[in-house]
Amino acid sequence: MDYTKQIQEIAAKLFAENKIDVFVGYRMNGFDDNQVPVLVTGANDVSKLVFTDKSVFNLVNYLKTEHTRRKRVGLVVKGCDSRSLNLMLTESQVKRENLYVVGIACEGVTDDAGQKMQNCTDCMVPDAVAFDELLGTPSGSPTPSGSPTPSGSMTPSGSMTPSGSQTLTYKMNADVAALAAMPLTERATYFEEVFENCIRCNACRHSCPLCYCAKCCIDQETATLYNGANTTSAAFHALMTWSLHLAGRCVDCRNCEKACPSHLPLHLLHKQNESVIYENFQEHLAGVIADDRGAFYKYSLKDPDDFIL
């Protein structure tokens, strides 16, 4: 998967036609074969842009910064990233008319060891679902049954529509399944050990595109609920609250995990929520459908509630 040349050409054209003020993409980090996000502000710098299986970060996170707010922005999105973009649009955090979206029919990204990342192995929607133009060959990502077919971009030009003809088979995360098989006390001990390593830096929440609240209830400095304490108990409550704020919204991009200096397996919280919501809220999978609001907006009196404590 290498779309470096195409992305450089697209960005150059957008700047030449004065359609964007900034292009959010990836560049080499300068010391190994990994990449970092880059904000390019003119045609002279588009040669910095790259896109390969090392383009791991979710660039939608950069739509919440001052560098892009109220600007015309070009950006690259893979399947998972595009789902978070759909949510940002639905939650009125960005204006579609200010964006030019280069979607990727994604083949997966790799870690430092060159292995496909776990979320890519589990990926249910690799093709971008919101875009102005799409690079790559769509796999025809299946859609949740009973859901409308994603329409691609809200203002598509040459848009692709995921087939929608296949019914999505939910892929249960292997780590979540393994945890579920553990006796409760063992599971509790496991999580105590995990949360013990949290240093409450909040890099996880800052790296999540869907955590854009100006005043966050778990921020170390402002938290009244968690009093800024750096204890296992405070970390436990903060991370549980955080994961619930992402319930039905998390798109499994793993930006949070990549940012965590303590390498906590944060996907365990989010994937557990995702599976419960998929099972109980009409097969809801976050951000796959444009304009589809979060799972909790789909509340119906017929919803089962026996899983609620």
Ligand code: SF4
């Ligand atoms: S989770 Fe899916 S869309 Fe996201 S990087 Fe992996 S394969 Fe691509």
Ligand code: SF4
């Ligand atoms: S919680 Fe993590 S995996 Fe989920 S959308 Fe946010 S950054 Fe991505």
Ligand code: SF4
């Ligand atoms: S954790 Fe909750 S309050 Fe904080 S930014 Fe995320 S959604 Fe907002």
Ligand code: SF4
């Ligand atoms: S990034 Fe990691 S260490 Fe920092 S608050 Fe989040 S889970 Fe804790």
